Amino acid sequence: MSFVRNYQAEDCSLHSGYWSTFDGNNFGNSNRKRSRNNYYNRNCNIYNDNRTKFGDHGCNFNFYTADHANYVRYDAVPSSLKRRKYSVPAWQESQQYYVPPMVHDNIPSSYNFQGPPTRSDGDASTSASCKRDCSIFEDDKPVFMSRDEIDRHSPSRKDGIDVHHETHLRYSYCAFLQNLGMRLELPQNIIGTAMVLCHRFFVRQSHACHDRFLIATAALFLTAKSEEAPRPLNNILRTSSEILHKQDFALLSYRFPVDWFEQYRERVLEAEQLILTTLNFELNVQHPYVPLTSVLNKLGLSKTVLVNLALNLVSEGLRSSLWLQFKPHHIAAGAAYLAAKFLNMDLAAYQNIWQEFQTTPSILQAVSQQLMELF
Amino acid sequence: MNDTNRWTTTLDIWSSKIGEGTYDLIFLVRTESPAVTHSKFVGIKKFKQSKDGNDISPTAIREIMLLKKITHENVVKLINIHINHVNMSLYLAFNYVEHNLYEIIRHHMDKLNHSINQYTIKSLLWQLLNGLSYLHRDTNMQVVVTIWYRAPELLLGAKHYTSVVDMWAVGCIFAQFLTLKPLFQGVEVKATSNPFQLDKLDKIFKILDHLTLEKWSSLASLPHWQQDVRHIQGHK
Structure with missing residues (x-):
């Protein structure tokens, strides 16, 4: 796709x-x-x-x-x-x-x-x-x-x-x-x-x-x-x-x-x-790159097309207001979910993947939906 | 905040300068607003202007970012930040802490003429370690310090170092609590950005003996060990 x-x-x-x-x-x-x-x-x-x-x-x-x-x-x-x-x-x-x-x-x-x-x-x-x-x-x-x-x-x-x-x-x-x-x-x-x-x-x-x-x-x-x-x-x-x-x-x-x-x-x-x-001097920004790669590494998915696509989706997501709405690991989860969807992969097969990202189905849905809107 | 405006505009009139660092001036200011702080006084740090003289210095920005992250009973609390838009100066307001360790040591040395009570030392050291533990754990921050408390790897030009350099500094402070004198009181060389601090190293060697590759294998990778090994050996 x-x-x-x-x-x-x-x-x-x-x-x-x-x-x-x-x-x-x-x-x-x-x-x-x-x-x-x-x-x-x-x-x-x-x-x-x-x-x-x-x-x-x-x-x-x-x-x-x-x-x-x-x-x-x-x-x-x-x-x-x-x-x-x-x-x-x-x-x-x-x-x-x-x-x-x-x-x-x-x-x-x-x-x-x-x-x-x-x-x-x-x-x-x-x-x-x-x-x-x-x-x-x-x-x-x-x-x-x-x-x-x-x-x-x-x-x-x-x-x-x-x-x-x-x-x-x-x-x-x-x-x-x-x-x-x-x-x-x-x-x-x-x-x-x-x-x-x-x-x-x-x-x-x-x-x-x-x-x-x-x-x-x-x-x-x-x-x-x-x-x-x-x-x-x-x-x-x-x-x-x-x-x-x-x-x-x-x-x-x-x-x-x-x-x-x-x-x-x-x-x-x-x-x-x-x-x-x-901004009241609030300049600290956390990005999803680290949680994304560390969770996928843990699941043995490092150096795969999935990681690459998910990272690209995160970079695309910077244009959206996602960073104002969600924590970094939630954005990471949404990017991984959407990347898997594009590649027809079933991430649910990897046990506890969404717990690793500390996320819920509703958050996944919201993040991936907004990422989709960018394309 | 109005209070801050009042502090900054009248800083020179009714406040006293209580300290000066490389990048800043510290003032003690009386505050009339109980909303700002429980104390009647606040410490205000006025940053010196950057080299450009226009923009806010990277040092100031980094310090503010870290201070905004920090909430701990053993780390000084940032109350407020104010930018004077006319002359681009930046002010940080802190809860005023009446004493610092140097004053306590001086007081025992000059006024009381005897060493600090061991229970006081224990308490001070615990507070110091508690604050440091928080900084290392929650902010991944190293507190690189003045020459007397600087670890050998820093004196030998290490570019990459860990929080262990702070533990060396704590050890030096602990010794100073006990003896009321700095443990390694070397004279700082300020010729270049990273000069070779032979005098300071010599003070360390006199107490702890000379460094060797057998004792410390990673010495070979430190810039000044490679460049100045003859000086170091010649100082034996």
Whole structure:
């Protein structure tokens, strides 16, 4: 059963007024040095309150246009963009892989760009909805939430972004992080941790108030430091701007004002602080890779196609909100269950396998169902 | 939290600096809010800025991640974290612990002029081991320490080491409780990131005799043993 299909996303774009990393608003006065905490005093200049539908405005805006979930053949992509995978030769030859697409980003070249109308309930720091929703998550430890809670209580809902749309926004920043992390030669677990930190961030803050690519860049910078594999900030900034603009770094200075890089640097540093305060410094992320391999090893299933496929499913699962809902060993169990299903294997034949994963049939079902939805 | 803002803005006015580390400054601050802590005082650690001077240092991030994991009666409790967004400085608030081991030793040496009561030593050592046992078991953490308490494998440049280096340190502290003097009080060399600490090794050799490959087979794999074996042998 092939679990890769071509899927063309519908246009899932947010206009650049939602504070694109390099939009024209940011360079309105290049002589004035922005204060460090400007990020926190920025209005959520997104939508009119009397808007009829999401993204409906009385003036023209530039949009992010991205095929966020375009699945392509693995071997059709330049090696620099290939997703890191767990290798078993037979598996490599017979299957296709999901490749994170390039992030398309149309950025206005003029920098006297007029911003969108301010929300009437806008606040000096964030929108009322952003403020309201932060208070739900004030506990120290990452609390697991149900999918329904995530879907219904996401702060983005109050800003007119529906579940379907938010899913695509999630896919897009994960694709961006995968690309950025691999170009920076960071290990997969660090890239995965950055993705999870972004997921945690966006169940506390609205997508409408924060540029997901800026948050993702800061999250990767932060994660690399926390996992003792720091990368120089300037390297991260250069690489991320090359990905976002699909242009060599040297050429970008012709498109933007003189101090654009310094401003971008400041924004990422402010975003780093915002992530830390929003997540209450909760940066510990446990991944399912260890429980998955250790349980399957114990059952004599190491170095099998099953392990490989299950590991790939776990890596795919990073794009979902599973890490906000389930413990690592539950995700591991769901991935093993689904992998076995794909391969027509009966894991129930292995005694106590689900007890080894400390899981229940309902959890297995929920995890595997959500993993299936990714394909 | 308002209290933290008050602590950080008035830090220099009505608080006293009680310590300084490689990466941080420690202040004693009086708090007016009973909600924050039962104590009237909190210890605030202000991290020095990173080399870049902008981002939050990896050291600070790692420490916070570990402290947030830790809940144990023998490990100092992190109460609050505050970032000053204006100058990017980071503050950690801890329950204030009135004394440290160094003060207890100094007090017995200078004021009382006699050794620490054996029951006190037993209690202090038990608390130390209890906290350390928790850190090793629940956080897989090694507490690499100052030069006086550093294990020979670290002095010989080991890049990979286990929690046994902490047991060496506990032994050194135990000896200091008994004698009120550091057991191996070597002078630290700070020329490079991992310099050869001959003076410190010499102090160890004088008490415990010289290291040999017969006594310790894995010595051969330690960087400074390979590079500086002549120095070490010549010091006999």
